[in-house]
Amino acid sequence: MQDVADAANVSAMTVSNAFRHPHRVQEATRLKVLEAAFELGYVPNLAAGNLAAGKSRVIGAAVPSVRNSSFYKYVTGLQEGCEAHGHKLIVMLADTMRQEREAVETFIGLRAAGIVLIGNDHDPATVDLLGKSSIPLVESWLLGEPLDMAIGYHIDEAVRAACRHHVAAGRRRIALVGNDRPGTRRFRERPPVFRDEMRRAGLPDNLIVDVDEPHGFSSGPQALDALLALDGEIDAVICPTDVVAASMVFECARRGIDVPGRIAIIGWGDYEIASTISPSLTTVKPHPWEMGHGAIAMLMENGSAGHSQRTVDTGFELIVRESG
Template sequence: MKPTRSGRIATMQDVAQAAKVSSMTVSNAFRHPHRVQEATRLKVLEAAFELGYVPNLAAGHLAAGKSLVIGAAVPSVRNSSFYKYVTGLRDGCDAHGHKLIVMVADTLQQEREAVETFIGLRVAGIVLIGNDHDPSTIDLLGKSSIPLVESWLLGEPLDMAIGYRIDEAVRAACRHHIAAGRRRIALVGNDSPGTRRFKERPPVFREEMRKAGLPEHLIVDVDEPHGFSSGRQALDALLALEGAVDAVICPTDVVAASMVFECTRRGIDVPGQIAIIGWGDYEIASTISPSLTTVKPHPWEMGNGAIAMLMEHNSAEIRHRTVDTGFGLIVRESA
């Protein structure tokens, strides 16, 4: 069969004619392959490949009354945590015969636009990062009947939530530094709109410092928690504080790693003069020298679990449910 540029999109009927089967057999070959004999299914797939046929998911779910598409918005694809998270989402969708659409939303406005797109596509479910949304987005989600999972944070979800206890992770990082004898511990944060997963950390940090009788005001912010330039910005801010800082907790491993690089460039010993804890357990954490001590969430489990929750949404027990995927503190050389 020779492919041609016919000027139109190949249809299910075209595939059926080419494979000498019914349109229902073509539909089942893509949507319910277990219903079709293997030889017939392969013949259909070969014809579809030759014709450049792609199943019309919108038409399929309109006919069946159910969408096979999940929409997810992520604030960044620049680090391995979100890569693993999206992989978990994709694997979960694959396991349930669904397709995944991912939109990057760096701002609250972009998140609203993503939600509008998902609702317009009549997706089967929506997955968002965190619970810090624009009021208009919350209103829109409230008026929609589409199941929603908010991930990376726990709390009172609009519908369902999956994540980990950020407050407990902050405590674990603080207590590690304190147990190591550090006495001027700093926190690097990010105070941009839509970053509640970062904003929850300073109050817990201050509380832990007060309990230990240590300074609680050593907090600086960086403009970009996922950018390598932020390490220099953070270190400059820390060195400008009155009195030397001997330990720091960073918002991400990207900031922590870039701070290690900057300390090396300036001749500052890590962890001798300053101990550094990252956040995320990105791939770089275990490969740089000194390797990073870091907070390790479980992003794949969050993504995969979010899809499982969407698939079970019709169950009365699953609505308004929260799932704690836990975290770990991975101790390496930097602290």
């Protein structure tokens, strides 16, 4: 830091502020510091700042997958939110409860300024760790009973919208594809709502099958096999993700099953593939970028005067396309 200060003809404190509190430094001076740092290959020692402050300017986020465009948009929202507040984002993949606990341990070890997790279904040990750490937490992608704060949408309302769309279209053998793994409450909340909607419509409420991998292209054909074995007259399906829905559309084409004539298919997520395949997917569209960006805003506002929002509803849309 002192080498940079000498090269830029400023104090070491000015160098520190140029990186940690850029609003405190005149723009011309800040640019001079950055140029000197670039020439010298200087990178701020974040660990030293953490020791002095007791916490870092790092936000830790755990996500189960980065294979679909929905989570990509979510992580982009997190990243841009962090940049807007002068923080850095660390993302760890956590597809199981154990992996999520390890991610939380890492974030606590880094003295993160905040943690963002997906869902509110955690290992008890993770919940205990989070409670003892006192680090602000936002649970995203669904609402209800947050440990600290939550941002997302009402999954029950989205399920009802998808069900009612099929019913209004005259479908009478409607099925749901789910995922029942531990740590996937955002999927496991759907079957009870689906059954309730089917009973309200006077339709069978037991046409439900689970897939092991809700983000894998192999799941669509597997789900279609299971559904047709369960009831050969199924005429509509609600899938857990657009990946499953798209692969089911592909499998229907391979078998000569008309979509949506014979079977109407609704996906979930409005991934990039949803609007590009033929027939294009009708799908439930959450707002992932808004969730990511909003989660960071909630962490930054936590504890500030007048802050009262513990939950934020980012809403959803049912995007009607060609598949049903």
